Amino acid sequence: MTGNPVTASSNRASARPAASSTILSIKGLTKIFGGLTAVNSVDLEIPRQSIVSVIGPNGAGKTTFFNMITGIYEPSSGTVDLDGVSLVGMRPDQVTQAGIARTFQNIRLFASMDSQENVMVGRHSRLKAGYIDSLLRTKRFHESEKEAEDVANLMLEFVGLARFRHELATNLPYGDQRKLEIARALATSPKLVLLDEPAAGMNPRETEELKSLIRRIRDDLGVTVCLIEHDMRLVMTLSEYITVLDYGSKIAEGLPHEVRNNPKVMEAYLGRGAAAGEYGKEEILKGGANA
Amino acid sequence: MTAIRPGSQPPVTAPDRSIALIVLAVISSALLLISQESSWLSRLPSALANFLKNPLVASLVLTFFLANLLFAYRWNASLWAKLLVGGLSLFLILPWAGRDNTSVLDLAIQIGIFAALSLGLNIVVGLAGLLDLGYIAFFAVGAYTWGIFGSGQIGKVLTYFKDNSANNGPVVAVGGLVLLIITALSLRAINRVGGKRTPVANWAFLLAALGLVIGVTLLVRGLVMLAAANAAGLTSGVNPNFFWLFLILAIAAAASVGVLIGLPVLKLKGDYLAIITLGLGEVIRVLANNLGTYTNGSQGITPIGSASVPWFNSLAGAIGFSPDQYNLFFLYFVVLIIIAVIVLANMRLDRSKIGRAWIAIREDEIAAQAMGVPLVQTKLIAFATGASFAGIMGVIFAAKQGFISPESFILNQSISVLSMVVLGGLGSIPGVILGAAVVTILNISLLPSLGEATASLNLPPQVNPAQLQRLVFGGILVAMMLFRPEGLLPSVRQRRMMHEDDDPSGNMTPQDSIAGELNPENAAEVYSPGVATRADNERGGGTQ
Numbered sequence: 001m002t003g004n005p006v007t008a009s010s011n012r013a014s015a016r017p018a019a020s021s022t023i024l025s026i027k028g029l030t031k032i033f034g035g036l037t038a039v040n041s042v043d044l045e046i047p048r049q050s051i052v053s054v055i056g057p058n059g060a061g062k063t064t065f066f067n068m069i070t071g072i073y074e075p076s077s078g079t080v081d082l083d084g085v086s087l088v089g090m091r092p093d094q095v096t097q098a099g100i101a102r103t104f105q106n107i108r109l110f111a112s113m114d115s116q117e118n119v120m121v122g123r124h125s126r127l128k129a130g131y132i133d134s135l136l137r138t139k140r141f142h143e144s145e146k147e148a149e150d151v152a153n154l155m156l157e158f159v160g161l162a163r164f165r166h167e168l169a170t171n172l173p174y175g176d177q178r179k180l181e182i183a184r185a186l187a188t189s190p191k192l193v194l195l196d197e198p199a200a201g202m203n204p205r206e207t208e209e210l211k212s213l214i215r216r217i218r219d220d221l222g223v224t225v226c227l228i229e230h231d232m233r234l235v236m237t238l239s240e241y242i243t244v245l246d247y248g249s250k251i252a253e254g255l256p257h258e259v260r261n262n263p264k265v266m267e268a269y270l271g272r273g274a275a276a277g278e279y280g281k282e283e284i285l286k287g288g289a290n291a
Numbered sequence: 292m293t294a295i296r297p298g299s300q301p302p303v304t305a306p307d308r309s310i311a312l313i314v315l316a317v318i319s320s321a322l323l324l325i326s327q328e329s330s331w332l333s334r335l336p337s338a339l340a341n342f343l344k345n346p347l348v349a350s351l352v353l354t355f356f357l358a359n360l361l362f363a364y365r366w367n368a369s370l371w372a373k374l375l376v377g378g379l380s381l382f383l384i385l386p387w388a389g390r391d392n393t394s395v396l397d398l399a400i401q402i403g404i405f406a407a408l409s410l411g412l413n414i415v416v417g418l419a420g421l422l423d424l425g426y427i428a429f430f431a432v433g434a435y436t437w438g439i440f441g442s443g444q445i446g447k448v449l450t451y452f453k454d455n456s457a458n459n460g461p462v463v464a465v466g467g468l469v470l471l472i473i474t475a476l477s478l479r480a481i482n483r484v485g486g487k488r489t490p491v492a493n494w495a496f497l498l499a500a501l502g503l504v505i506g507v508t509l510l511v512r513g514l515v516m517l518a519a520a521n522a523a524g525l526t527s528g529v530n531p532n533f534f535w536l537f538l539i540l541a542i543a544a545a546a547s548v549g550v551l552i553g554l555p556v557l558k559l560k561g562d563y564l565a566i567i568t569l570g571l572g573e574v575i576r577v578l579a580n581n582l583g584t585y586t587n588g589s590q591g592i593t594p595i596g597s598a599s600v601p602w603f604n605s606l607a608g609a610i611g612f613s614p615d616q617y618n619l620f621f622l623y624f625v626v627l628i629i630i631a632v633i634v635l636a637n638m639r640l641d642r643s644k645i646g647r648a649w650i651a652i653r654e655d656e657i658a659a660q661a662m663g664v665p666l667v668q669t670k671l672i673a674f675a676t677g678a679s680f681a682g683i684m685g686v687i688f689a690a691k692q693g694f695i696s697p698e699s700f701i702l703n704q705s706i707s708v709l710s711m712v713v714l715g716g717l718g719s720i721p722g723v724i725l726g727a728a729v730v731t732i733l734n735i736s737l738l739p740s741l742g743e744a745t746a747s748l749n750l751p752p753q754v755n756p757a758q759l760q761r762l763v764f765g766g767i768l769v770a771m772m773l774f775r776p777e778g779l780l781p782s783v784r785q786r787r788m789m790h791e792d793d794d795p796s797g798n799m800t801p802q803d804s805i806a807g808e809l810n811p812e813n814a815a816e817v818y819s820p821g822v823a824t825r826a827d828n829e830r831g832g833g834t835q
Contacts, residue, residue, distance in 0.1 A: 070661060096663035108658035110651050112784040120644075121651045125663025127644050131672060134643035135636055144644065168787055188663055 023048040023192055023224050024069070024100075029078035031064050031248075038064040040248040041078065046192065051218055051225045053235045055259075056245035057268055062228045063105055065245065066194050070102050071095040083191065097125045101185035102194040105228075107177050109169040115180055116165045119152035122187030155183040158221075159213060175206035179213065186221065193217065195227040199234050207231060211238055236260065244268065309372035312362055316376040319356040320384045326352050327388040327395060347744035350736045353395060356380070356388075357402075357732065361725060381627060386620060390611045396619045398735055400691055403626035404684045406727040407633050409711040410720065411680030414637065416709065417718035417782075418646065419673035420653025421557070422565040424705050425572020429678035431579060431700035432548045433541035433685020438592045438695045439585060440537060442528045449522035451584055452515055464513025467506050474502030527596070534598035538629075538686050545682025546675040548575075553674035557667055560656070572705055580697040591696025595689045597622065622691050629687070633680055637720055640676065649673055650718075650784070707734070714771055716778025718785060725779050733764060 024046040031039040039061040046052050054062050067073040069080055071092040080087040087095050101122070110118050129144035156162045159179040164172055169180060178198055185193050195214070199207045211234060217223050229235045235242065235256070242259045244252040246268040252259055259265055325331050326343040333340065342348055363376040389396030408430060415423045439445055478499045556567045579586045586592065597618050607620040640646055648669045651659035660666050689695050707730065715726020742757025752758050771778075777785045 072657065072661070091665065092657075092660040093663045093665045096661060102661055104658065104661075108655045108661075110654040110658065112654060112788050113647075113650065117647060121647050121659065121664065122662045124644055124648055124651075129644065131640075131645060134640055134645050137639060141643065148644065184662060 021047055023083060024226075025079075025081045026069070027079045029065065029068055029080065030076045031061075031068055031073055032076045038248050039068065039245075042243075042245065042248075042250050044243055044250075044253075046224060046226055047241070049218055049222055049224050050240045051214060051227070051238055052241040052243070053239040054226065054228050054243050054245060055230075055232075055235055059247075060245040060268075061248040062245055063196060064248075066102065066196055066228060069095075069194065070100060093125060096188050096190075099189075099191035100194065101188040101190035101192075103178070103181040103185050103196055103198060105196040105200065107174075107181060109177060109180060109184075111170045112168070114166050114168055115156060115161055115172065115183075116149070116152045118169050118180060119155050119184045119187045120148040122155075122184040123148040123151050124188075126189055151187050151189075152183075155187050156180075158186065158216070159183040160209070175202045175210075178202065179210075182213065182217075186217065186223070190223055192224040192226060195225065195229075197228055197230060199229060199231045207234060210234070214238060305367045307368060308362075308366045309368040312359075312366055312368045312372050312376055315362065316359045316380065319352070319359050320380065322352045323356040323384065323388050323395075327392045329391060345744055346740035347737075350732075350740035353398070353736060354732055356384075357728060364721060386623060387610065389619070389623070390607075390616070393616055393619055394736075396616075396623050397691075398731070400619070400623055400626050400687070401735055402728050402731045403623075403630050404688055404691075405708065405711060405731050406724045407626075407630055407680050407684040408708045409715065409723040409727040410633050410637050411677035412708050413677075413712050413718065413720070413723045414640070414649070414680075415673050415677040416712055417723070418641065418649040418653065419670060420649075421670060421673065422561065422568070423674075423677070424565050424569035424702070424709070425552075425575070426568075426677070426681065426708055427700045427702075427704040428552070428572040428575035429545040429549060429681035430685045430688065430704070431575055431697075432545045432678075433682030434689040434695045434699070435579060435586060435592075435685070436541040436544045436682070437534070437537045437686040438595050438689040440529050441531070441534065441597070441689065442592050442595045443526050444585070444587055444592045445528055446522055446524075446526040447587070448585055449515065449519045449525060453519040453522050460513050460516030460519070462513070463509055464517060467509025467511070467513055470502055471506030471510060474499050474506055477502075531596040531598050534596070534686070534690065538683055541682040541686045542679040543682075545678040545685065549675040549678030550671055553671045554667075557670045557674070569702065569705075573702065576697050576700050579700065586697075589697060591694055591698070592689075593694035595693050595695065597690035597693075619691070622687060626687055629683060633683075634720060634724075636676075641720070645669070645672060710768060714768065714778060716781040716785060719778065719780050719782035722778050722780035722782065729779065733767070734760075738763060 022045050024044070026042065026044040028041045028043065029039060030037065030041050042065060044054075054065060056062050064073065068075045068078075069087065071087065071090045071094065075088060078088075082098055082100060085098060087098060087100070090098065110121060113121070127144040127148060129138070129141040132138075133141040133144070153162065153165065156165055159182055161172070161176055161179055161183060164176065164180075169177065172180060178201075182193075182195065182198065185195075198214070199210055202210060214225055214227070215238070218225055227235075227239075237256075239256055242253065242256055243250060244259060244262070244265050246264075251264045251268060252262040254262070322343075325335070326349050332343060335343070343352070360377060360380055363373045363380075366373075385399055386396065389399070408426070411429070412423065412426045415421050415426070439448070478496075552568070552571050556564060556571070559567060580589050582588075599617065599621060603621055603624075604614075604617045607617045608614070610620075612620050648659065648664045651662065651664055652666065652669060656666060688699075692699075708727075711726040711730045712723050713726070714730060715724065716722025738756070738760040741763075742755070742760060745756050750756075756763070777789045781789070
């Protein structure tokens with residue numbers, strides 16, 4: 001996308017030659033549930049190897065927006081292109097195969113599996129071995145299993161959970177479960193990872209760890225990150241570009257400081273009075289408090 | 292016994308029980324052989340002989356003998372002792388005991404059949420989490436596949452077509468073939484136009500699927516008409532040696548029906564899936580009832596042939612089987628081999644990416660799909676795999692009974708296989724085999740013999756065990772689910788899930804009491820799908 005201020009800044013992190021500076025291009029994305037327009041004609045361009053955020057008050061349509069990108073909902077209209085390939089109409093597993101992985105707002109780990117197996121499931125779509133290979137225990141099967149295990153261990157190490165490898169996923173502390181979801185998503189070798197409220201329920205120390213983890217995902221793995229988040233401090237310090245949704249429509253976008261000072265955003269979060277300059281808006285939107 | 296904690300080493304090693312195992316095996320084998328052998332019984336004092344002849348005692352002796360196999364599997368004993376006990380019991384003593392009293396072999400084959408059914412249903416319900424209440428339909432498909440061709444029924448079908456249709460077989464066959472090719476080509480074209488990226492209109496697929504079904508039907512009908520000329524040659528079915536081919540064909544037939552039934556219903560979940568599979572299971576039974584031309588309707592098909600291997604028959608003869616029991620002896624060993632193959636396939640699938648995908652779907656469909664697991668395809672594989680196990684055992688069932696009718700495939704059978712899976716332990720291979728054995732022994736041997744043993748007491752019907760079999764069985768199921776909901780031999784997963792809150796300090800919990808006899812090391816190793824544990828190879832022997 002030309003003229004996007006983030007493009008230039010994200011180039012410094014660019015490790016691979018990029019076909020185009022935009023990795024995900026969304027145009028006019030709309031979802032209508034019965035009479036309710038949950039997401040109304042939203043455009044979004046995510047630059048390659050950037051960290052961008054989608055924010056908005058509760059019920060603004062952020063998760064619906066994610067669900068449309070990942071194929072869980074089919075958009076009522078609009079287009080989603082990942083590196084020039086249209087994702088509309090794909091099943092979630094095909095979207096994952098195409099290169100988008102995600103985590104969930106309410107943690108969705110596989111309860112009866114240990115951490116390692118959880119992450120190994122994430123590798124599913126990249127393994128070459130099939131049904132017959134599994135039955136006959138061919139060479140390809142053994143290679144695939146080894147690959148799955150290696151990737152799982154690597155990713156567990158990456159998010160700092162290597163010591164919990166054989167612990168049941170549900171036994172992990174809450175913050176670690178969120179990290180495990182991130183490891184599982186990364187095991188799919190995505191181009192873009194969507195994090196749905198990764199900091200929800202985390203204490204300040206865990207949030208700091210998460211912040212550096214998200215940066216490492218971009219810097220070390222070269223994966224583009226898009227997050228939905230309520231923690232303003234996290235969003236403002238981490239994101240290179242922010243899109244704000246309210247009542248399903250995009251009301252603002254831009255660099256963190258631009259968004260922070262946008263009257264429409266203040267209005268959406270704090271009500272009309274705050275937007276007019278009362279009630280210490282600065283403190284709230286600078287990240288002095290969690291919205 | 293401590294709760295199994297991930298990553299923790301088994302704290303205690305149970306004493307080696309090789310000697311105990313062998314002693315028990317010898318005692319139980321001796322008891323079994325004596326109680327089944329009329330010539331030996333007659334030499335015993337009559338009081339003792341009568342005691343051993345008591346149906347309940349005989350049934351308990353048999354149960355005790357079979358329990359040895361469980362001990363051999365679970366106890367901490369040296370490998371040679373386990374293999375010796377398992378091997379001798381299965382390959383020598385059981386067939387030997389069965390030559391005088393065929394009910395022993397009959398029970399063993401019945402256990403084998405239900406073990407295979409349970410293993411198949413375990414994949415669908417236990418691993419993939421799809422509650423299938425019509426599972427017995429696949430068993431029926433396998434049974435009828437061999438039943439029709441292995442008996443005079445095929446001759447009757449051909450004669451019917453010879454008498455009732457104009458001589459247009461070639462036209463119908465060629466028409467069907469052409470339709471088949473056209474739809475196959477158009478499906479390919481649809482696929483190419485649509486590609487993987489964009490959805491293809493549902494109607495296009497529906498039309499193509501319809502064309503495919505009609506094409507296959509016409510082709511088969513045409514071929515049947517063509518073959519009708521040879522009806523006279525098939526009045527007693529195809530050559531019995533085609534039995535082997537039909538084992539494979541039944542797998543294919545049952546798997547195809549599994550996919551056909553699965554395609555429309557697998558979008559549903561939970562209760563809805565259960566009800567619709569129940570309905571489709573009944574549809575298959577009603578079809579068997581109403582397609583009288585092919586299945587002989589409610590009167591059933593009989594006699595159904597079975598393969599025979601000459602040297603095997605002479606072996607049976609040498610041991611002392613009478614010629615009409617050769618077939619049972621032969622099928623017993625076929626069942627053993629098939630079970631071994633099924634267990635191996637089950638374990639391998641389970642510990643692979645397919646197995647992980649099944650469990651992922653069971654735990655959370657949306658998350659599984661978001662991680663790249665194709666839902667419909669993975670569920671269909673589960674359905675088809677489970678169905679194929681039932682299909683191959685259907686052939687065995689038809690060959691063993693020599694008679695099949697729709698009555699053999701009623702809803703009750705589906706429920707009873709499900710109860711075996713749940714009783715044994717959802718998702719646990721040794722568990723469901725044990726579940727199948729326990730339920731089959733209870734239903735076929737123990738409970739009926741309880742009735743026989745008390746028949747002479749002239750109890751009033753209200754308290755007569757003969758009348759109360761189902762009640763007793765129901766009571767056992769209820770008690771099991773209350774006190775040991777994870778099943779007799781739960782999978783490690785289930786165990787870990789259900790016993791997270793157990794006191795880890797080593798106190799025995801009520802739930803652990805049945806397993807309390809066991810060696811914790813073994814218990815920890817009841818294998819975990821998706822993760823290879825050590826001692827895989829050890830576990831294979833003597834467990835079926």
